[in-house]
Amino acid sequence: MDHNIYLLATDPRDPCRDVIHSRDTGLKVSVICVDENRFEPDPNEIQLYGSAYGKLYAFETINVTPDDALDVxxxxxxxxxxxxYPNMEILPEDPRKGKTVEID
Incomplete structure (x- = not known):
């Protein structure tokens, strides 16, 4: 089985906004630290979630095609x-949904 080669584009102004690029396909995935940045899921894209070192990440495709969806x-x-953090659990839904937020 062939494996894609991935590259990471980082935003020097925001360390919580990376983009994963597949070198071999058109797949691009935004990485957003949802604890630190506002995140509104795009209904036309695929979103998955994971946590590492106490941070919750949202992974959202960018202009996903059916051929690239399997590589997310x-x-x-x-x-x-x-x-x-190789043991990151990848979740299909935002684990924060349904939790109440207290406002001081």
């Missing part, structure tokens, strides 16, 4: 290895 998990697993 592989890209997230690559990112988990990159951040040295």
């Amino acid at each position: 998990i592989d890209a997230i697993q690559w990112y988990a290895e990159y951040v040295d």
Whole structure:
């Protein structure tokens, strides 16, 4: 089985906004620290979630195509290895949904 090669584009102004790029396909996945940044899921994209080192991440595709959709998990697993958290649990839904937020 061939494996894609992934590259990471980072935003020097915001360390919680990365983009995973597949070198071999058109797949792009935004990585957002949802604890630190506002995140509104795009209904036309795929969103998955994971946590590492106490941070909750949202992974959202960018202009996903049917051919690239199958590689999203592989890209997230690559990112988990990159951040040295290979056992990151990948979740299909935002784990914060349904939780109440207290306002002081």
